[in-house]
Amino acid sequence: MTGAQDPPSFRLAYVPGVTPGKWVRIWNERLPDVPLTLLAVSAAEAPDVLRRGDADAGLVRLPVGGTDLSAIPLYAETSVVVVPKDHVVTAVDEVTAEDLADDVVLHPLDDLLDWERPPGRPAIERPATTADAVELVAAGVGLLVVPQSIARLHHRKDLTYRPVTDATESRVALSWPEDRTTDLVEDFIGIVRGRTANSSRGRSQPAADAGPKTAAAGKGTTRRGAAAGRTSGKNPRTGSGTSKGGKGAKGARGAKGGKPRRRS
Incomplete structure (x- = not known):
């Protein structure tokens, strides 16, 4: 009789010269209940390790060969x-x-x-x-x-x-079997691409910069809100109405006629 289903874990292979420490640290912060196991392999054997399923993903050197392995280039070495x-x-x-x-x-x-x-x-x-x-x-x-x-x-x-x-140059990439793109693989992809903790859980987001854009949109006045303020003729900071070319507009530019500061 089998027991409960094995708890989730993630196995990451890495080749000589690659230091996964930064990404492992972020993983442990974001997914403390999912242990990450490191597997040191040679550059030559890394693709076969992934194909056999001995690791869920790997930090490898390109090319990996074949079309069954997906790869995201990370950096090139001098x-x-x-x-x-x-x-x-x-x-x-x-x-x-x-x-x-x-x-x-x-x-x-x-x-x-x-x-x-x-x-x-x-x-x-x-x-x-x-x-x-x-x-x-x-x-x-x-x-x-x-x-x-x-x-x-x-x-x-x-x-x-x-x-x-x-x-x-030698190019380093994150690689994994294309037919085994699991949720945990997506989580690690989010980490190496620099997504924020919130956006990394949105595994369906393909863009590497989806997290930063989301964060930027929530900072201060939204673009839509700023546009609404301009349409209504209201200052988005004070809410007071200003006519085009009126004293309020002149005051926003400053006494010396400088350009208004744009909000990020």
Whole structure:
């Protein structure tokens, strides 16, 4: 005999370099009765984790592949070149891919950047992972171009990095199975899109700015109310009637003839 239905919960996968802390904190404030479980996964396995149903949604790196996963792009990351601290690159603030043409640039099998043609000279063998490539950079074997968050994740005292201005960017997105767009998924979509606590519960609202617009409409005099005030010839603040070009209108503009301040 089965017991009561399991209480609701939400499982969020996230890939290396992505920090979901801010969104998790907002979730816990808004839905304290719905626990959120974090699941760390590699960038390569994240799409399959979502397809298998091991997570309800995920903070992933694009592209996810296929048409069965929905995705909302969140931001793009600057790409940087990881170098030893005594490398000539450290003499400048940023570089281009052409500046790396004479260097061996490692291209790990789990590379997160969708290169059309990686910069620099290829290594004899591709490292299996980004972590392995970082070790090779520290050993002076070559350089490595990665999203900035990955460079920070693999920080070492003997390494540093510089932005590569024309390198491919890594795009981070919120993704979930399209056929499993649950109410809780909609709640998390509202959080990452910056909706207010009230509007995030209006799951049928597709626009990311629906919350802020609602809040703006309720602040002070509404647009409709302001329009009514103008039609009736009444000042929306005082309610007193003023004729066009009369003393009241002149007084609203100020003694020096300045423009009236518009209410937000």
